[in-house]
Amino acid sequence: MTTESKMKIYSPAGSVGRPVHGLAEAPKPLRQSRLVGLDNGKPGAALLIESAGQRIAQISGASWLGVRAKESAATPVEDLLLSELVNDADCVITGTAD
């Protein structure tokens, strides 16, 4: 079939509205780092993150500063909490979904 017989259509997706961020650099070795857990609000999340965080701190030599919680599993982390995490932690352990 010739080029002229091709049909052109629009893409359905369009452009994105904000820059696509790459992954952050991997954290430096955790020794002496400040580790904080973020409970995403799902059942069992706090226990899992607390247990994992304590163990990781024990193995790595990091300081485990405990778990903080979002207001709801169904909404993004609050700006104030996000600011606190940025100030208080070198590394945050969290999970997504159920």
Added chain:
Amino acid sequence: MSGMNDDSLDCEDDICALPQVSSNVQPELELMSEDPEELLALFEANGWGDGLPLVAPTEERVEAMLAVGGELATAPPDEIIATLPPRFGQATRRLLAVNAVLAGCLNGVLPVITSAVRALTHPQINLRGVIATTHPVAPLLIVHGTAVDDLGFNSGQGTFGPGCRANASVGRAIRLILLHIAGSATGTGDASTQGQPSKYSYCIAENTEQTPWESYPERCGVSADSAITVACGENPHNFHDMETDRPELILEKAASVMMTLGSNNGPVSSAEFFVVFGPEHAATIAAAGWSCEDIQNFIFETARARASVFRRHFQVTQYADWIKQLHDDDLMPITDDPQNIRILVAGGPGKHSCVIPSWGMTKSVTLPVMA
């Protein structure tokens, strides 16, 4: 995924960031023919589509979809209506028209779709949560007013489907917009464990002619010839009553459907419920002199279980403070405010109605239809 538009670097974090007009978008994909198999294969290869056959969005079809007439036809086609999470795709009028063509929409419906997208990006919808959750929630689009008849929507028998092109295709267009622009593909954006059929298409129209009360938009304070409501919820849960002429017996059935511990509304007291009465149930209730407010108050008082039952089932909750203060033996309502019980009339003959539980952390939005 399309490349980033440099204009977007100026966008705020607000997901509703707009109003810059982006550069004119041209059709860029090529098909050898109108063979539906070829179009479907192209879309599947790109992770697009809903699994059903599509209509090729040629420039001619998209221009026809954009041309609504009157002042609406002059609205810039590349004006950004909204930015849709989680992908933060920029929904222009042209792009909405592309997805409307794909869905098989008739020309003329674009203002309904555009208005629905504006509603979806209202903060109280919580679109990012609605899309990302493991719950099967889908946005329900309800069309009100003159647009129903003018654009061929079905508000009567079978309004939830199947059979009406406007209902089916406009509902599908909303889903395609979420899939393509918002990035809500199963697995990568939409984590729904099982999905639900209304994720293909979910659009009905209010049966204003057989509504014995004010129309739904009027009760919401929206004064317009045509309006839309977007409410994010489950598939409809039918209930019927073939026998009674007493409103209480009909509404107790509605309340029993609402009192479903397994719904997402169990741990969230602010959750909405749409109670969609078939016209015969609405007529029975209205004939007894009941207003919408009477209905809401009755259901609010009836759709309850002991607080101990809720507490046994839910440890992670979003309850109003007054609900947290209830004693175990107190009767706790499934929703914390009668106004969360939204009353609508739709459908045709027959003594059937339905309840649509929301996803919990979302509230419906009603807007006038605009370009």
